[in-house]
Amino acid sequence: MSVQTRLPSQEPVLDVRSVYKRFGGVEALKGVSMSLYPGEVVALAGDNGAGKSTLIKTISGVHGPDGGEIRFGGEVVNFATPEAARAHGIETIYQDLALADNLSIGANIFLGREPMKRVFGFIPVLDRPAMAKAAKETMARLDFHVNRLDAPVGRFSGGQRQAVAIGRAIYWNARVLIMDEPTAALGVPEQRKVVSLIQNLKAQGRAIIFISHNLQDIFAVADRIVVLRRGSLAGERKIADTNPDEIVKLMVGG
Incomplete structure (x- = not known):
């Protein structure tokens, strides 16, 4: 189900509301909000240090938020560990894949x-x-x-x-897959295979957070793009209503 066909009454499977995260004197997340619906791919875009990794680690139980709340399936959750997040149905696939x-x-x-x-x-x-x-x-x-x-x-x-x-x-x-740079270091045929896998997951109703520096891949699979800049939400766009130039401008603040 894409963002264009989502029912108005449908609830998000994941709802991040004004989440803050600090590391000492550094504000890594400054009141970031985002939502994710079943069968939808939301891409996280932003330069290094924008807060993408901190956000997904806060969602997946690696870090606890210092402010705001995270709702999963309509209920407020506070995952103490990644295992707790997985038990609820949030799986993170990092770039190293963690395979034996x-x-x-x-x-x-x-x-x-x-x-x-x-x-x-x-x-x-x-x-x-x-x-x-x-x-x-x-x-x-x-x-x-x-x-x-x-x-x-x-x-x-x-x-x-x-x-x-x-x-x-x-x-x-x-129910929610967080994919961290899934097409990085892959050749073009392999990238296409991963894009095909993600489209297959969407058809099954899985909700996906897709992190990538590759705007071409983002535009190939995402329904919406959430852009972070220096720990803040710089903008959010539907794929159908934007283009790579606008996304770059949001990323760099132009």
Whole structure:
């Protein structure tokens, strides 16, 4: 569901209201507000130091806000840890992806949450068939295909590794995905694959915060752009109503 077709009565899945964050004498966020609806991609744009990373870390439980509030599913939340945010359905995919290169797709999906079964009635062992089944079904939902699902993910291309990280998030029923520079350091074909994955997630009703310095990618996937500058909200635009030149001017204050 795009911003243009959103129902007027629909509530945002995520609503950030006048959030402040300070580190000593530095105000990293100065009353920033933004909303995010199901099936929508909102891009965060801004130069280095604009507050993008601080904002997503405040949303995802790495930092606690010093002022304002965050609402998730209509309720005020205060996540003490990233694990608490994930338990509510907010998954962050950082640029390093946090994948175990020596493990398969299934093992990465369940990393730290491995399913167990008992043999001889009492000996716990890894339920590898369940992990393989989950990998196959999850990757099929993303229209993702590799020759061997049991291959170590370290052998995969950059775009394929992004797909594994996204698959892990949606397997655990993420309602909001925060994607930090998902197309950085990828070639053009791989960038297109990631853009296709994001469009697939939108069609499934997932809500996505997309951080990128690449305006071409932003305009390819986002419904709205929220621009930050020096910790403040510099502007917000619908993709259909703006252009890259205007976004750059908002970023630099021109």
